[in-house]
Amino acid sequence: AANGNKAAGTDAAANASAFLTIPREDMGTFVQNFNPFAPTVNPMVQQSIYESLLIFNPAKGDTVPWLATEWEAADDGRSITFTLRDGVKWSDGQPFVAEDVAYTFELQKKLKGGFEYLDTVSAEGTNKVTFTFNKPWSPALYDVGHLTILPKHVWSALADPEKEANAKPVGTGPYTEVDSFQAQSFVLRKNPNYWQPEKQKIAGIKMLAFAGNDGANLAAANGDVDWAPQYIPNIEKTFVSKDKEHRHYWFPATGAMINWQLNTTKAPFNDVDVRKALSMAVDREQVTTIGMSGYAEPADCTGLSGNYETWKNNEVKENCSWTKLDVQKANELLDKAGYPKGADGKRTLKDGKPFEFKISVGASSSDWLSVANVIAQNLAEVGVTAKVESPDWAAVVAGYETGDFDSGIVWSANDPSPYKYFNSSMGTATVKPVGTKTFDNYHRFGDAEADALLAEFAAESDESKQKDIANKLQEEYDDAAPLVPLFSGPEWGAFNDTRFTGWPTEDNPYATLSVRSPSTVLVLTTLEPRK
Amino acid sequence: MSHSLTSPVAASTSRTPALEIRGLGKSFPIGGLFSRDSVRALHGVDLTINRGEIVALVGESGSGKSTLARCVARLEKPTRGAILIDGVDILKRDRFQASRAFRSQLQMVFQDPFGSLNPAHRIEHFLRRSLAIHGKGGGSAEETVRRLEELMTTVGLQADMLNSYPHELSGGQRQRVAIARALAVEPQVILADEPTSMLDVSVRIGVLNLMRKLRDEQGISMLYITHDLASARYLADRTAVMFAGELVEEGESLDLLSNPAHPYTQLLVSAVPDPARAGSYDPVRRAELRQAVMASTTCAFDGDPNQACSAEEPVRHQVGDPENRHWVRCHLYRPWAGAAGHALAGEPTPPGRPASNAQEKASA
Amino acid sequence: MTTAILKQPGTTAAKTPAARKPNRSFVHGILTNKKALTGMAVMLVFIALALLAPLLFPGDPSRITAMASMEPSAEHWLGTTAKGQDVLALTVHGSRSSLFVGLTVGFASTFIGILVGLASAYFGKFIDEALSLVTNVFLLLPGLPLLVILAAFLPPGLGTVILVLVITGWAGSARVLRSQALSIRSKDFVAAAVVSGERAGRIMFREILPNMASIVMGTLLACVIYGIGAQAGLEFLGLGDASTVSWGNNLFWAGNEGALLTGSWWVFVPSGVCIALVAFALALINYAVDEVTNPRLRKIKTPKDTDRSASK
Amino acid sequence: MRFILRRLGFYLIAFWASITLNFLLPRFMPGDPVSRMFARTQDRMQPEQIEALRKLLGVDDRPLWEQYIGYMTNIFTGQMGVSISRFPTPVTEVIASQIGWTLLLGGTALVIAAVVGNLLGVLAAWRRGGAIDSALPPLLVFIGSFPYFWLAMGALYLFGVVLNWFPIRHAFTAGLEPGFTWEYIGDVGAHLVLPALTIVLVSIGGWMLGMRNTMIATNSEDYITMAEAKGLRPGRIMLRYAARNAMLPSVTSFGMGLGFVVGGALLTEVVFAYPGVGYQLLNAVQGLDYPLMQGLFLTITAAVLLANFLVDILYVRLDPRVRSN
Amino acid sequence: MTISQVSFGSHEPVLDVKDLTVKYIGDTRSTTAVDRVSFSIGTGEVFGLAGESGCGKSTIANSIMRLLKDPAKIAGGSISFGGKDVLAMSPEELRRFRWQDVAMVFQSAMNSLNPVLTIGEQIVDIFTTHAGYSRKESLRRAAELLELVRIDPARLKSYPHQLSGGMRQRAVIAMAVALKPSLLILDEPTTALDVVVQQEIMAQIKELQRELGFSVLFITHDMSLMVELSHRMAVMYGGRIVETAKAQDVYTNPRHPYTQALMGAFPPLTGPRVPLTGLPDGVKFRNIPDLTEAAPGHFVAPLGADAPVIDSADLAGAAR
Numbered sequence A: 001a002a003n004g005n006k007a008a009g010t011d012a013a014a015n016a017s018a019f020l021t022i023p024r025e026d027m028g029t030f031v032q033n034f035n036p037f038a039p040t041v042n043p044m045v046q047q048s049i050y051e052s053l054l055i056f057n058p059a060k061g062d063t064v065p066w067l068a069t070e071w072e073a074a075d076d077g078r079s080i081t082f083t084l085r086d087g088v089k090w091s092d093g094q095p096f097v098a099e100d101v102a103y104t105f106e107l108q109k110k111l112k113g114g115f116e117y118l119d120t121v122s123a124e125g126t127n128k129v130t131f132t133f134n135k136p137w138s139p140a141l142y143d144v145g146h147l148t149i150l151p152k153h154v155w156s157a158l159a160d161p162e163k164e165a166n167a168k169p170v171g172t173g174p175y176t177e178v179d180s181f182q183a184q185s186f187v188l189r190k191n192p193n194y195w196q197p198e199k200q201k202i203a204g205i206k207m208l209a210f211a212g213n214d215g216a217n218l219a220a221a222n223g224d225v226d227w228a229p230q231y232i233p234n235i236e237k238t239f240v241s242k243d244k245e246h247r248h249y250w251f252p253a254t255g256a257m258i259n260w261q262l263n264t265t266k267a268p269f270n271d272v273d274v275r276k277a278l279s280m281a282v283d284r285e286q287v288t289t290i291g292m293s294g295y296a297e298p299a300d301c302t303g304l305s306g307n308y309e310t311w312k313n314n315e316v317k318e319n320c321s322w323t324k325l326d327v328q329k330a331n332e333l334l335d336k337a338g339y340p341k342g343a344d345g346k347r348t349l350k351d352g353k354p355f356e357f358k359i360s361v362g363a364s365s366s367d368w369l370s371v372a373n374v375i376a377q378n379l380a381e382v383g384v385t386a387k388v389e390s391p392d393w394a395a396v397v398a399g400y401e402t403g404d405f406d407s408g409i410v411w412s413a414n415d416p417s418p419y420k421y422f423n424s425s426m427g428t429a430t431v432k433p434v435g436t437k438t439f440d441n442y443h444r445f446g447d448a449e450a451d452a453l454l455a456e457f458a459a460e461s462d463e464s465k466q467k468d469i470a471n472k473l474q475e476e477y478d479d480a481a482p483l484v485p486l487f488s489g490p491e492w493g494a495f496n497d498t499r500f501t502g503w504p505t506e507d508n509p510y511a512t513l514s515v516r517s518p519s520t521v522l523v524l525t526t527l528e529p530r531k
Numbered sequence B: 001m002s003h004s005l006t007s008p009v010a011a012s013t014s015r016t017p018a019l020e021i022r023g024l025g026k027s028f029p030i031g032g033l034f035s036r037d038s039v040r041a042l043h044g045v046d047l048t049i050n051r052g053e054i055v056a057l058v059g060e061s062g063s064g065k066s067t068l069a070r071c072v073a074r075l076e077k078p079t080r081g082a083i084l085i086d087g088v089d090i091l092k093r094d095r096f097q098a099s100r101a102f103r104s105q106l107q108m109v110f111q112d113p114f115g116s117l118n119p120a121h122r123i124e125h126f127l128r129r130s131l132a133i134h135g136k137g138g139g140s141a142e143e144t145v146r147r148l149e150e151l152m153t154t155v156g157l158q159a160d161m162l163n164s165y166p167h168e169l170s171g172g173q174r175q176r177v178a179i180a181r182a183l184a185v186e187p188q189v190i191l192a193d194e195p196t197s198m199l200d201v202s203v204r205i206g207v208l209n210l211m212r213k214l215r216d217e218q219g220i221s222m223l224y225i226t227h228d229l230a231s232a233r234y235l236a237d238r239t240a241v242m243f244a245g246e247l248v249e250e251g252e253s254l255d256l257l258s259n260p261a262h263p264y265t266q267l268l269v270s271a272v273p274d275p276a277r278a279g280s281y282d283p284v285r286r287a288e289l290r291q292a293v294m295a296s297t298t299c300a301f302d303g304d305p306n307q308a309c310s311a312e313e314p315v316r317h318q319v320g321d322p323e324n325r326h327w328v329r330c331h332l333y334r335p336w337a338g339a340a341g342h343a344l345a346g347e348p349t350p351p352g353r354p355a356s357n358a359q360e361k362a363s364a
Numbered sequence C: 001m002t003t004a005i006l007k008q009p010g011t012t013a014a015k016t017p018a019a020r021k022p023n024r025s026f027v028h029g030i031l032t033n034k035k036a037l038t039g040m041a042v043m044l045v046f047i048a049l050a051l052l053a054p055l056l057f058p059g060d061p062s063r064i065t066a067m068a069s070m071e072p073s074a075e076h077w078l079g080t081t082a083k084g085q086d087v088l089a090l091t092v093h094g095s096r097s098s099l100f101v102g103l104t105v106g107f108a109s110t111f112i113g114i115l116v117g118l119a120s121a122y123f124g125k126f127i128d129e130a131l132s133l134v135t136n137v138f139l140l141l142p143g144l145p146l147l148v149i150l151a152a153f154l155p156p157g158l159g160t161v162i163l164v165l166v167i168t169g170w171a172g173s174a175r176v177l178r179s180q181a182l183s184i185r186s187k188d189f190v191a192a193a194v195v196s197g198e199r200a201g202r203i204m205f206r207e208i209l210p211n212m213a214s215i216v217m218g219t220l221l222a223c224v225i226y227g228i229g230a231q232a233g234l235e236f237l238g239l240g241d242a243s244t245v246s247w248g249n250n251l252f253w254a255g256n257e258g259a260l261l262t263g264s265w266w267v268f269v270p271s272g273v274c275i276a277l278v279a280f281a282l283a284l285i286n287y288a289v290d291e292v293t294n295p296r297l298r299k300i301k302t303p304k305d306t307d308r309s310a311s312k
Numbered sequence D: 001m002r003f004i005l006r007r008l009g010f011y012l013i014a015f016w017a018s019i020t021l022n023f024l025l026p027r028f029m030p031g032d033p034v035s036r037m038f039a040r041t042q043d044r045m046q047p048e049q050i051e052a053l054r055k056l057l058g059v060d061d062r063p064l065w066e067q068y069i070g071y072m073t074n075i076f077t078g079q080m081g082v083s084i085s086r087f088p089t090p091v092t093e094v095i096a097s098q099i100g101w102t103l104l105l106g107g108t109a110l111v112i113a114a115v116v117g118n119l120l121g122v123l124a125a126w127r128r129g130g131a132i133d134s135a136l137p138p139l140l141v142f143i144g145s146f147p148y149f150w151l152a153m154g155a156l157y158l159f160g161v162v163l164n165w166f167p168i169r170h171a172f173t174a175g176l177e178p179g180f181t182w183e184y185i186g187d188v189g190a191h192l193v194l195p196a197l198t199i200v201l202v203s204i205g206g207w208m209l210g211m212r213n214t215m216i217a218t219n220s221e222d223y224i225t226m227a228e229a230k231g232l233r234p235g236r237i238m239l240r241y242a243a244r245n246a247m248l249p250s251v252t253s254f255g256m257g258l259g260f261v262v263g264g265a266l267l268t269e270v271v272f273a274y275p276g277v278g279y280q281l282l283n284a285v286q287g288l289d290y291p292l293m294q295g296l297f298l299t300i301t302a303a304v305l306l307a308n309f310l311v312d313i314l315y316v317r318l319d320p321r322v323r324s325n
Numbered sequence E: 001m002t003i004s005q006v007s008f009g010s011h012e013p014v015l016d017v018k019d020l021t022v023k024y025i026g027d028t029r030s031t032t033a034v035d036r037v038s039f040s041i042g043t044g045e046v047f048g049l050a051g052e053s054g055c056g057k058s059t060i061a062n063s064i065m066r067l068l069k070d071p072a073k074i075a076g077g078s079i080s081f082g083g084k085d086v087l088a089m090s091p092e093e094l095r096r097f098r099w100q101d102v103a104m105v106f107q108s109a110m111n112s113l114n115p116v117l118t119i120g121e122q123i124v125d126i127f128t129t130h131a132g133y134s135r136k137e138s139l140r141r142a143a144e145l146l147e148l149v150r151i152d153p154a155r156l157k158s159y160p161h162q163l164s165g166g167m168r169q170r171a172v173i174a175m176a177v178a179l180k181p182s183l184l185i186l187d188e189p190t191t192a193l194d195v196v197v198q199q200e201i202m203a204q205i206k207e208l209q210r211e212l213g214f215s216v217l218f219i220t221h222d223m224s225l226m227v228e229l230s231h232r233m234a235v236m237y238g239g240r241i242v243e244t245a246k247a248q249d250v251y252t253n254p255r256h257p258y259t260q261a262l263m264g265a266f267p268p269l270t271g272p273r274v275p276l277t278g279l280p281d282g283v284k285f286r287n288i289p290d291l292t293e294a295a296p297g298h299f300v301a302p303l304g305a306d307a308p309v310i311d312s313a314d315l316a317g318a319a320r
């Protein structure tokens, strides 16, 4: 029953036939739909069933060739050619060919849009695919490289691929065979035709459905699952302490930068000094300890998360001023900027109204709610009144999209390259007027200098040159403070190695412990039953 | 003392009656929102009450007595007909149910003295409200208090009871308060719906005597509803008999009860226990009467051509001396059967009675 | 021994032993009922706590004051949460929102219930049909699912919670009050009031309503219990107003922070027990009201009402 | 018969009302599901994707009445649309896979609570002041005062986690093949114990007290005295005369109780991750899955209405007075 | 004249009630509902008990059947039935005594029939419990019983609400005589009914009594009815008997002022109208002494020296 896994824990033979059990914390139930185009894609579809051309591992910052063995960008930055791996087969035995790649992109563009920079995808022979762009576009590599590839021979036969349930998926991944599917669990068994059979050491993957963290955490604490990728409060006590020998966690700061965004179309947030002063008033240590249980890395003035460690401009980072707690400076700055403190210790705006605004957070994000509460508490110290508002996420996002909000806690883009991050935080092209919907630059900040740098970056395919440009972008960011970066989101992840070993750790960061990232398949192909 | 037993003004029929009911009909819808069924509780009731006259309305349970009273008091909306007070049709005059002008002309005393006084208020409240609503309280507070005390004395209660709550009073006392409340308005007509049936036997007569006193001293007209024939005879100048929503017989009380003409009245009279006639129960006679009553129930509604009754509305027959204003409405009544009113005399049905009832049925 | 026929002074009780106003005997009954006293004592404690909360625990109760997840100690009588907030302060402050919502919902639902019930009963006919239809429909719609959906749709905040609870809670009280009002409506004293020329409003509120005191009180208590419980449920589901400190939110956070997982029972227990205690206390008062107004439920009986109906 | 027809009419109106309510509610909502999903995937979606999704999901700008007509026709042709969070699974399919569990959990809990509660109530009233009558009511009322979810969490933690007596989640052990095997049925039973127990514990007091009070009222009816006068055996009087009559109000509240049990089941399901419709409803609400939410609410409502209708029919069987008019 | 009237007083009494005192114990105060009441009923005799609401009539009836519920307590006196001490019976004896020896017809037929069981089932219950008949046999007998009270035996399948008030009351009477008890208690059996129906029911009871020869304890507040029906009667006031005699004697010559008031409450249906007086409102009798024999077989509670206080206003009104 519930504790079946624990009982089986010591037996090597049992381990060999055991399934790697993983909870999915935000799906109360599963439906047998393994379509990658579904709005809510079933777990493991893009990790263990379908594979991508290459895999970027944020933990180490390296790139692992996967379905492609090598790739080459044209000098003008207008095309990339991938050489596909030989001997890869689909799980139904058909060979994996360049046509599959071309078809996948065609289908993707048709059904989901995106890739608007992509001009053509052409298969050359069976193992070469060339992507040509309509402009020099260096960020394309990971964009293209991370899309999971579908078999043309299966999908082209479908009348309406988008509505297809794809109950028996055909993929190139290590575990593709759906078994004992039930509303709250299913199993993926070995792909009989996997291209690296020696790496399919576990018998299969079992997914369990949970409607919230609570249930998943309970399962983890109870030892019912092997992998716990969700946020576990007080993990030392709730999880690790129950079996110190086998239970471990590792939270590399490779997640997206979590920002406190201020609506820069509104006064006083249009004033850079105000943004910096408010940022200085925030105690990021407290934010991370309380809001994120101390597992997040406080942000610096580059605005870049731990994911971009190699991109960071050390000068900016070291001379950072406005992301460090300094209540006195914050006060001075605000005084100077013309927001005087009244007798009651509360500041007023230039129009004489009290310095008051709202921080919006979706009600379901309890961790961020705590963050917002801490910020509000911090701000009180500098005489600014912030009220935390927590409607449903939909309402919050609707406000963000139309520009109808004061401030809020938001995530940010987290690509292998920082282009998108800077583009969406400072690119003028992404700024839409209030009332018109935008989907990335909610805080509506544009900077002409950044625009030029961004264009330059996109055209540059050489990574070291890209880094130079990125350094300048960071200086710009440091100047303008378009956002108030708070902390790099940690990539939550914990595991129980009673039954399976070979987990990524800080010492062996071959992947993160995420179950939803492209690097997940690296873990799946490394784990082996405990002997 | 016997003068009090007949009304001093009863004979003055020339004046406009205090209350006149014409062709009153009432049907209740039954079932829910979507039901069109209805039950007919009253049908073409004509009744006149003269000034200073007490008319008793008797009939079995469910015959429509209370419905009549409630319609006249406008607690229910009559389906058709007219109600005239002082010759004015008040249904036309006052569209509003709660018209105060109308309320000050007609008051009602209810059957259950335990239910008709709100337990949440003191006695004073009831009387004071009645006075206040109709502006009968006089100009000053003292005047009102005087009126209150006067009312209490009129109904034979002590003024210090004004401060009591209803539950502190006996049934008879409560009924007196109810009467006082009606009197406060100085109405012309009081409808009393079985005012004594819930009272302890020993105090019933007291209340009846009070009603009589009011008629004699204040000339108030009353409709006395009861199923107790003996008390109707004791109190009322005239008695009307109601049966299945219709008036079937009416006359001077003494005459009506000694010469009942309608089989139903006869049945009623014979059923009243009377020690003086102990052992008079005659099952054979009873069966005949029942039969006749059953027949007369159906005749108004769906006349059977084989019956003496027909579907035609029966006409009123004068019974006995016109002085007694005694009439009956029944197909079975044969005036030639004599003053004894033996309606069931076995005369053959006069030939040539129209047997077709189709159109009557439709109108019913 | 002599037989005397005595004329009783009018003020002497003829039928019932207590020559008191019925409402006063109700109050007296409540005040001498053990259940009611226990319930009221508990409620008083909570109301006092709610009122005194800002004095007892000044400042923001959700402020982080100490180390996380500390067991109860002399400094923090009920320990601290995973965030390091003082559980006692949260609990005491929580009573404010919970009681406020409960009472507001209770009064609002009862008020609507009274209006609907009285109008339904007094006007009857079409108005009654329509109002009862609406009431019954609301009564049948499954409450919590509706609550969840409503709460998800309306902008969050205490106002929404209250509104949603009133929307789903009024029907119950309306039904009870209507049937009571209906039975009073059919009493002759209402007809008597009509006959004496009273206006509708006055009859409804002065004649009918005072006779429903105990039922009104009963529904009020039931609605308060409903309000407190449903608010807690909503908040537990994360559909409440997360920015207020209330018992439901305390439990939501407790769940969120894995209080039970970490064995921090002290975070989880107090708010739940408080909800239960308040609901229990109100239920006790409610049962006492029942007992006082319905002597049959009591052990001791009073003389029965003599109602011999002459007509069926 | 007429009574039944009238009730049927009422339920149809109630159903229509809930359909309409159901239609209107989501339209009051600020924001739309696509933005919401966007929020959840934390920027892993392109604007074009979002637009495409929007079109796909029929979140359109047609006038309200047009949408209403479309909606009504869909309902009456049994189409409740396609679940957004489970796209492209039809809502009906999602619900069908879960309603059974709710019926099992809610039904079991309701039947146990009602039967046991009523029996206790009968006994308590019959032996006024006896052990059952004095000890149980306050205890049960106190337990009943706890919120469902609190008791559920407590039970989960105590009996599931600490003592490890019962499974702590789901309706049956993941991976077990559903079928009419003892293993499966036993497993389902074991998974049912804690959730059902919490619902029973919270709701039983109400049943017991309700029954006790009507029973006490019934006990002073003349026909009980008459039955005693007839010299009938006490057991017979208690069951055939007193309980049989006192049961009638209980039958009506059984229907009403259903609504509450559905609610209680919702909270309990959430705590135990029990795959019922309540649990799914919360998921749908959190995922802003309009069609699913609507479908669930409608299904729950329809089920409650249907159950009430059945209870009405039962009532007619039980109370001859209603039967004849 | 029936047998019992002839044999009145000459036979061994069926029921003998001596000094019966019943109290209702309240939390604050207790009421003595029945106070030292003694009477006996002979075989085949119809004994009437009159008096207004709340004077203790039903309490006496219930004491005889030992049906008094909780706050009521028999505080003294004895009840013996055919020589057996009713108050000393064990529960099982009592169960058998009920209905076999004494049966009772309650005030309201509607309320004394179980609304959810058919008339037939309720009659069958009696036979199966007491006579041990099979269901079929019981049903046959039930049909006979209904015929006895002139109800169509097809009505066995009817539920109480499907019968008219009169039929229900008759059905109850049928049940009461099912086991041919030697005493039938009628507690206001017709108050809820129409005069017409009332008379038929009373005639029916008389007929049955003639046929089956049981004694009757007849309780009512309707003096006319009582006098018409019973051989001997007692008038109660405030828990005490104030007068007892042959019914005709009480009718023609009431001696106690309360009895006189009761008689006055029923105006005659024949003869001239004569003014009547009832008992004035609020008039109470206190400390009623034991009965004394005022005339042969006519017992009255003597009036004391203090003259009765009579409300002048009322009497004046009535006398005019």
Ligand SMILES: Nc1ncnc2c1ncn2[C@@H]1O[C@H](COP(=O)(O)OP(=O)(O)OP(=O)(O)O)[C@@H](O)[C@H]1O
Pocket: B028, B029, B030, B039, B040, B041, B059, B060, B061, B062, B063, B064, B065, B066, B067, B068, B227, C311, C312
């Ligand atoms: N509100 C109502 N709805 C439907 N039917 C009604 C209503 N009120 C009275 N009736 C019907 O009208 C008929 C007359 O009733 P009503 O109360 O007038 O009789 P009654 O002569 O006063 O009887 P009782 O002597 O018992 O008081 C009855 O058949 C009754 O069922």
Ligand SMILES: Nc1ncnc2c1ncn2[C@@H]1O[C@H](COP(=O)(O)OP(=O)(O)OP(=O)(O)O)[C@@H](O)[C@H]1O
Pocket: C301, C302, C303, C304, C306, C308, E024, E025, E031, E033, E051, E052, E053, E054, E055, E056, E057, E058, E059, E060, E071, E221
């Ligand atoms: N359950 C009770 N608790 C307290 N007192 C009671 C109870 N039942 C009856 N009494 C009192 O006992 C007295 C006698 O009641 P009982 O029912 O015998 O009167 P009754 O003569 O049968 O009246 P009625 O004509 O109304 O039936 C009354 O004063 C009544 O108040």
Ligand SMILES: [Mg+2]
Pocket: B065, B066, B067, B193, C311
């Ligand atoms: Mg009437």
Ligand SMILES: [Mg+2]
Pocket: E057, E058, E059, E107, E187
């Ligand atoms: Mg009695």
